[in-house]
Amino acid sequence: MAQERFAGVVERFTSGFNGAAAAVSPEVATQWQEELDRNVRRMSNLARLSTAPEPKTGQTPRQEIYKRNKSRLYRYPSSRTHSTPILFVPNLGISRPYIFDLLPGGSFVEHMTREGFDFYLLDWGVFGPEDNDLTFEDCVVKILPRMAAKVLESSGASELTVLGYCMGAPLSASFVASHPEIPVRNFINMAGPIDFSQIGLFGLWLDRKHFDVDRFVDTLGSVPADLVKAGFKLLKPTMDLSTNLNLWWNAWNDKYVEGFTALNKWANEYVAFPGEFFRQWVRDFYQGNKLFRGELVFGGRPVRLQNIQCPVFVVGAKEDYIAPPACVRALIDAVSSREKDYVELPGGHISLIAGRGAALHCWPKVSGWLAPRSGDKS
Amino acid sequence: MSDPTTQLFDTWRRQLEESTQAWTKLVGQVSPAAAPADPMAFWRPVLNQGLEAWARMFAQTPASPDLAAQWKQFLDQWIEAWSRVLGQAMNTEGFAQMMGRSLEQMLAAQAPVKKAGEQALDQLLVSLNLASRSQLTGVAKQIVELEERMERVEDGVQAILRRLDAKERP
Numbered sequence: 001m002a003q004e005r006f007a008g009v010v011e012r013f014t015s016g017f018n019g020a021a022a023a024v025s026p027e028v029a030t031q032w033q034e035e036l037d038r039n040v041r042r043m044s045n046l047a048r049l050s051t052a053p054e055p056k057t058g059q060t061p062r063q064e065i066y067k068r069n070k071s072r073l074y075r076y077p078s079s080r081t082h083s084t085p086i087l088f089v090p091n092l093g094i095s096r097p098y099i100f101d102l103l104p105g106g107s108f109v110e111h112m113t114r115e116g117f118d119f120y121l122l123d124w125g126v127f128g129p130e131d132n133d134l135t136f137e138d139c140v141v142k143i144l145p146r147m148a149a150k151v152l153e154s155s156g157a158s159e160l161t162v163l164g165y166c167m168g169a170p171l172s173a174s175f176v177a178s179h180p181e182i183p184v185r186n187f188i189n190m191a192g193p194i195d196f197s198q199i200g201l202f203g204l205w206l207d208r209k210h211f212d213v214d215r216f217v218d219t220l221g222s223v224p225a226d227l228v229k230a231g232f233k234l235l236k237p238t239m240d241l242s243t244n245l246n247l248w249w250n251a252w253n254d255k256y257v258e259g260f261t262a263l264n265k266w267a268n269e270y271v272a273f274p275g276e277f278f279r280q281w282v283r284d285f286y287q288g289n290k291l292f293r294g295e296l297v298f299g300g301r302p303v304r305l306q307n308i309q310c311p312v313f314v315v316g317a318k319e320d321y322i323a324p325p326a327c328v329r330a331l332i333d334a335v336s337s338r339e340k341d342y343v344e345l346p347g348g349h350i351s352l353i354a355g356r357g358a359a360l361h362c363w364p365k366v367s368g369w370l371a372p373r374s375g376d377k378s
Numbered sequence: 379m380s381d382p383t384t385q386l387f388d389t390w391r392r393q394l395e396e397s398t399q400a401w402t403k404l405v406g407q408v409s410p411a412a413a414p415a416d417p418m419a420f421w422r423p424v425l426n427q428g429l430e431a432w433a434r435m436f437a438q439t440p441a442s443p444d445l446a447a448q449w450k451q452f453l454d455q456w457i458e459a460w461s462r463v464l465g466q467a468m469n470t471e472g473f474a475q476m477m478g479r480s481l482e483q484m485l486a487a488q489a490p491v492k493k494a495g496e497q498a499l500d501q502l503l504v505s506l507n508l509a510s511r512s513q514l515t516g517v518a519k520q521i522v523e524l525e526e527r528m529e530r531v532e533d534g535v536q537a538i539l540r541r542l543d544a545k546e547r548p
Contacts, residue, residue: 035446068529069522129511130518146529201469210478219489234468238461245457249450321465 041252049251055262058098060110062121066150070125073147075154076109081116082374084185085155087148089168092124092139093273094228099266099354100165106259108353108363115367117374120151122168132222132275136171136284139277141299144175148182159185161370164192165353166323167281170291173331177308178301186373187308187335188366190315191352193323194305195330196289200321201235206286213282223273232270235321243267263354292330305334312340313369315362317352341369427463 066073088109090097100121101109112119122144127134151160162184164172169192176184193199205211220227233239243264250256273281284290296303312335316325325344332342345352345361352362467473500510509517 032445069525128518129515130522133519142526201465204469204471204474205477207474210474211481212478215485216481219485219492236461237464238457242454242457242461245450245453 038252042248045251045254045257046248049257049261052261055103055258055265057103057262057265058101059104060101060107060113065120065154066147068143068146070127070131071143071147072123072125073150074121074123076113076119076121078113078118079116080118081376082118082371083157083376084159084161084374085118085120085151085157086112086161086163086370087151087172088119088121089144089147089162089164089172090122090124091165091167092171092277093127093223093271094167094232095271096126096266096269097121097123099263099350102262102266102354103259106355106359108358111359111363112367115371117367117370118155118157120147120154122147126271127222127274129221134274135276136174136280137298139171140174140178140303141301144172145179145182148175148179148184152183159183161186161188161374163188163190163366165190166192166349168192169328169331170194170285173305173308174291174296174298174303176310177305178298178303180307184310186311186313186370187337188313188315188370189328189331190362190366191317191320191323191328191349192331193285193327194334195292195327196285197292198324198327198330199286200324200327202231202322203286206282208287211282213279213287217275217279220275222275223278225270225272228272229268229270232322259355292334305331306336308335309337311373312337313366314340314342315352315366316342316344317347317349318344319347320349320352322349427466 060076062074062076064072065075088100090100101107104110109119109121124139148160148162152158160183162172162176164170164187169189173187173189173192173194176182176187196203206213217223247257247260250260284296288295290296291303291305294302294304294306312331314329314331316323316328318325320328329342329344332340343365345365347355347357347361351357496511500512503510
């Protein structure tokens with residue numbers, strides 16, 4: 001029974017300790033000394049953490065190219081060795097986009113500009129009650145085409161690459177699939193859900209059997225940031241525990257603490273959803289899986305993924321529980337592109353794009369795939 | 379050197395064993411008659427599973443003299459085991475139903491309170507001769523619409539200019 005197993009665990013743990021204590025070798029003594037030193041550094045770093053000023057995030061230089069209501073389009077200057085600009089479309093609501101430019105040396109934006117890409121970031125902004133009527137369709141039909149036009153105008157290029165992350169991927173896939181007149185040279189989906197029948201926990205919780213989205217939106221008007229936070233925390237209830245445990249364990253390391261402070265600031269800054277956007281997002285995507293089934297019609301235009309013919313690159317994360325790899329990979333079979341590649345990288349939904357693992361696995365893969373398909377600036 | 383530490387560790391072990399016994403006894407009590415009203419009914423098997431999963435994982439780990447690392451590993455595995463078990467529990471129709479019901483109750487309780495609160499606040503602001511929240515939201519919406527209209531006009535002008543440019547070219 002559980003009780004006996006637990007007693008076994010305790011026995012094993014203590015006998016390991018007793019064995020070690022009985023014969024303390026010089027190596028072990030050194031190890032203990034090191035641990036003691038680390039503890040002193042841990043204490044001093046943790047004490048500093050509580051009084052430290054807010055970390056400076058989003059330090060890569062940028063210019064605001066265009067603004068519309070709450071949304072902004074930023075250009076990050078680069079040496080521009082590739083002629084095709086990138087329009088980066090992140091998620092709307094949930095979190096702020098500075099995760100892509102967290103700290104110098106740990107920034108996706110910085111990596112892409114260093115690789116010579118003309119990089120444009122769409123910041124959807126923080127919506128208020130006056131935006132509750134904004135729908136998913138509005139974003140696809142009104143905002144994204146304008147952002148793409150502004151990118152082409154600002155860069156002077158004739159084609160662009162569209163890169164969608166998380167919810168930004170279905171948003172931009174819907175846009176690319178329904179706007180054949182926009183010259184999209186490449187399309188990249190990073191951890192963006194496409195086949196919602198394989199979405200996992202959120203799909204089950206938001207199933208129409210259990211979740212009445214109309215009643216929800218009609219009552220609350222929008223989805224407040226606190227509720228967004230609660231939903232994501234519930235998805236992985238032990239996350240805060242392991243985050244704090246890892247902080248304590250690595251608190252002796254100044255570099256880790258610096259990264260933690262910035263990431264922690266981002267991780268606790270949730271953004272509300274406009275009510276109508278959420279209604280359409282849940283009803284058409286989570287409950288109806290209409291994008292994958294080809295049943296969406298936005299602005300009178302059918303949204304069919306098979307209309308996407310440009311080269312497509314899809315990146316899934318092995319431990320992604322927000323957009324599991326299978327539901328991300330589905331784009332590969334849905335498009336009619338001749339050139340299409342899929343990679344599944346280690347990490348979760350966030351660590352795919354931010355942090356040391358991302359710099360090692362994901363960013364070079366994306367820039368490496370894109371470089372030969374982005375033309376030379378000559 | 380090890381005597382006082384070992385004694386301390388033994389005390390900790392005894393305490394852990396005793397509290398575990400008490401805890402396991404407590405969560406192991408099942409009363410069939412009270413089952414439908416028992417709020418722990420859903421979580422009890424989850425707790426047992428979590429404990430067993432963690433015990434299994436820990437039993438497979440070799441003991442190490444590096445106590446700090448061993449302790450960290452112990453906690454990591456504990457969290458991992460619980461995460462796995464909670465993940466399984468939450469990935470069930472029963473949990474989704476329970477969540478749906480809780481949300482329904484929250485909305486049912488919140489709707490009248492929210493409406494009454496908004497009405498009271500609006501009345502207060504009107505009596506103070508100030509713009510209400512809904513009026514301000516209305517003005518903000520109008521500004522957003524105006525911005526959209528201006529953009530449409532701008533698009534139209536741009537299109538005309540492009541056409542004129544094309545005509546002027548030889």
